[in-house]
Amino acid sequence: MKTAIVWFKTDLRVEDNETLIKAISQSEQIIPVYCFDDSHFETTSYGFKKTGSFRTQFLLEALENLDDNLRKLGSGLVITKGKPEVEIPKIVQYYKARKVFVKREVAFEERKTEKLVQDKLFKLRCEIETFSTSTLYHAEDLPFSIKNIPDVFTNFRKKTEQDATIRKPFEKPKQIYSPSIPVLNLPTLIELGLEFSELDSRAAIHFKGGETEAIKRLNHYFFETKNLSIYKETRNGMVGEDYSSKFSTWLALGCISPKFIYNEIKKYELQFGANESTYWLVFELIWRDFFRFMFKKYQTKFFLYSGIKTEKVNSKSLNDKLLFQWINGKTTSDFINANMLELKLTGFMSNRGRQNVASFFCNELNMDWRFGAAYFEQQLIDYDVSSNWGNWAYLAGVGNDPRGHRYFNIEKQASDYDKSREFRNLWLK
Template identity: 75%
Template sequence: MKTAIVWFKTDLRLLDNEALVKAIAQSDQVVPVYCFDEAQFETTTYGFNKTGNYRAQFLLESVQDLDANLRKLGSGLVVLKGKPEEEIAKIVLQYRAQKVFAKREVAYEEKQTEKKVQDALFKLRCELETFSTSTLYHAEDLPFSIKDIPDVFTSFRKKTEFDATIRPIFEVPTAITSPEIAPMEIPSWKDLDLKKPKKESRAAIQFKGGETAALNRLHYYFFETKQLSVYKETRNGMVGADYSSKFSAWLAMGCISPRAIYDQIKKYEKENGANDSTYWLVFELLWRDFFRFMFKKYQTKFFLYTGIQPEKPISKKASESALSQWINGKTDSDFINANMLELKKTGFMSNRGRQNVASYFCNELQMDWRMGAAYFESQLIDYDVCSNWGNWAYLAGVGNDPRKHRYFNIEKQAKDYDKDGEFRKLWLLEN
């Protein structure tokens, strides 16, 4: 009997999951597995938890939802904790699996883990097959090789939109044949050495992990409220659930794929008409693709102080007090403080807020941008390695920004985007 393992990572979904579909097609039975990688719960060199409380909660909810959805199809999720190269190998031996199917990684640490798993499986005569499941456009369909991808987004976008097509989605399997899988046991907060975060009534949205919540949010934002039709006008908002799609957390954990969102945008446009706003959400998904392809192109460079730029920028000072003031919303700027308090208390911040606090960190505080990126990594529910480090490098002037030094006038930004001070009142009055 041919048995395959499906190793779920940041692709915690059934809809549009090529690894799962191919595993079912090529095997007699499938064992879905998720491994809580101990390396993801360590303290980084910058002194922050790699995975903070908010992202951990979203992950736990996403894993539980995946298990529930798998069980409806006759399967279930085997949950492991430890080093993936050891734990996946044990499961392969236990089920005598011939092949492991998984999502293909692009960032350095994730690729290192993938390689360790592949090496461990090779010793067991078990193959690891990976699939690109995280982007709107498939890397093989781009009009250029990875090494030749333009470093400027506009050039990349124009040529890609003109010359490449988006592949259709993989539908949800109708059934999955699996050996009997015991009820799932997920790690406790104590196991992860974290604390369950308190609910914050001021949060822009109460995120809930999992594919079920992702599809509900998409249906609400597109078809119930038709907010998609005004997305371009409202996306720079700062208060409330509906000024933007808020898909980022589910995209980051892979509870929904960019192609599944695109598929529904096309359906929405047929029913309600296409406009600048419906296009703009595709445009944002393309930005997300761009950073993933940049990581494929430049690999470790996005984690260097100099980023992908050849010349070394002026050395930045490290100040524990300035870092603490920034994190805790105690800087000289009430606009920065309000945004940082929202992040600290909810694990989320608007796109407009992120650009401003990053600019402030790099330009006003003159700090090493990687420290700010590492804090975001720990704190953000929607942390995605490529988008986070790519955007921080961009704002620090060492990434893909053709202007090289993007400086935000914080006071002007506050006047433009929080004209009546509604956002600042919300976050500063109780503090």
């Protein structure tokens, strides 16, 4: 019997999941697997956890929901924990699988792990096949090769919009054939080396992990409230759950795909009309694509102090006292403090807040930007390797900003975006 493994990573969904669809079409039975990679729960060289408790809690909920959705189709989710290059081959041997289907990675560490697994599977005469499932535009459909992708977003966007098409999303499978899958057995936060973080009651939104919640959020933001029609005007808001879509959290773990969202935007436009706001959400999805493709192009460079600029000597060190003040909302700026407290106590921060606290970190505190990026990696529920490190490099002047350096006037930003002090009053009381 042809048995295949579907190794889930940051694609925790059954709708529009090419990896799952291709595995089903090429196999007689499949085993869906998720591996808790030990390295994801270690402390990084910057002194922060790679994955903090807010994101881990969201991940556990997402896996529970994935298992539930798989069981409705006749399958379930096998959980393993350790090093993927050890654990995935073990499962391959146990189920006598001949192929592993998995989403394709772009960032350095993830690709390294993928290669280690591939080498171990080769010895077991087991093939690995990867699929690109994280972007709106497929890499093969871009009007340029990866090495020739423009480094300036506007050039990338215009040419891509003009010359590339967005593929249709894959429908979810009607049935999955699997052997009997044991009851879901998730590790606890304590087993993962973390403590439970209670969500602050002032949180803009209570994120719950999983594809079911992602689709529920989309329906709320699009069809129930029609907030999509005013997205461009409200997206720089800072208080409440509906000033922006908040999709980034579910996108980061692949509980929903960009193509699925795009398809729903098109349905919405047919029903309620297209405008600048409905386009603007697509525009933001293209930004997300851009950073992912930049990582394919530059690989490890986004983790260097010099970023994708070749010769920038690291002139900035770390000041523990200033770092502590920034993290704990004790800086000289009340606007920065309010944003940093929101991040610390909820795992979320608005897009406007992120740009300001990053600019403050790089320009006012004058510290090595990578420590800021590493703290975000630990803290953000919606952490996505390409978007996080790509955006930080951009603001530090070593990424894709054509102007070379972006400096925010924090006081002006505060009066523009928190005119009535509603946001600061909420978090600083």
